[in-house]
Amino acid sequence: AQKVTQAQTEISVVEKEDVTLDCVYETRDTTYYLFWYKQPPSGELVFLIRRNSFDEQNEISGRYSWNFQKSTSSFNFTITASQVVDSAVYFCALREYNQGGKLIFGQGTELSVKP
Amino acid sequence: GAVVSQHPSRVICKSGTSVKIECRSLDFQATTMFWYRQFPKQSLMLMATSNEGSKATYEQGVEKDKFLINHASLTLSTLTVTSAHPEDSSFYICSARDQEGGNQPQHFGDGTRLSIL
Numbered sequence: 001a002q003k004v005t006q007a008q009t010e011i012s013v014v015e016k017e018d019v020t021l022d023c024v025y026e027t028r029d030t031t032y033y034l035f036w037y038k039q040p041p042s043g044e045l046v047f048l049i050r051r052n053s054f055d056e057q058n059e060i061s062g063r064y065s066w067n068f069q070k071s072t073s074s075f076n077f078t079i080t081a082s083q084v085v086d087s088a089v090y091f092c093a094l095r096e097y098n099q100g101g102k103l104i105f106g107q108g109t110e111l112s113v114k115p
Numbered sequence: 116g117a118v119v120s121q122h123p124s125r126v127i128c129k130s131g132t133s134v135k136i137e138c139r140s141l142d143f144q145a146t147t148m149f150w151y152r153q154f155p156k157q158s159l160m161l162m163a164t165s166n167e168g169s170k171a172t173y174e175q176g177v178e179k180d181k182f183l184i185n186h187a188s189l190t191l192s193t194l195t196v197t198s199a200h201p202e203d204s205s206f207y208i209c210s211a212r213d214q215e216g217g218n219q220p221q222h223f224g225d226g227t228r229l230s231i232l
Binding site for chain 1: 225
């Protein structure tokens with residue numbers, strides 16, 4: 001069965017600190033996709049990144065970086081030099097190729113960046 | 116880029132009222148749309164998969180007669196919460212994809228906050 005676990009329910013940091021949000025997933029499929037979304041207090045979901053199971057290359061986009069490791073079934077997300085505007089709930093999600101496109105979300109990590 | 120429009124953004128109504136939420140793909144056709152529900156401080160849980168021209172597929176534990184889904188065109192899916200009660204108060208969010216299979220991301224609507232008094 002597919003499952004996504006975000007063990008960190010809440011994280012609080014001070015501005016300019018680096019912070020890593022953990023994501024561990026379970027799937028029996030060999031082909032799958034992993035996502036990170038940001039949900040600010042207004043509620044909408046903001047797409048951050050998509051990674052497929054064939055591509056273990058890490059990715060950096062500005063202050064954001066992602067570390068995908070199939071050996072540990074993890075897809076961690078790091079924000080460098082955090083800012084107050086980064087405060088939000090972050091969701092990791094899994095989509096299995098043969099599941100018709102539905103997303104399985106983790107429980108979410110609420111990040112609070114204090115000035 | 117692709118956009119999904121969800122309407123209304125907020126609904127407050129009395130218990131027993133039926134509420135319809137619309138999800139539209141604005142610049143692409145979506146044969147499949149998804150409806151999620153999110154209770155406060157919780158994750159998004161898939162309720163059902165909406166298929167254009169056929170019946171929706173509901174997740175286990177979701178009442179089909181309670182949450183009616185209609186996907187009559189390639190750009191519109193509607194979710195009707197029938198005879199809503201306070202426990203139905205939640206954040207409902209839809210999503211759509213413009214390509215079957217592959218690794219295209221789902222595009223999400225901005226959500227509907229439903230409050231039943």
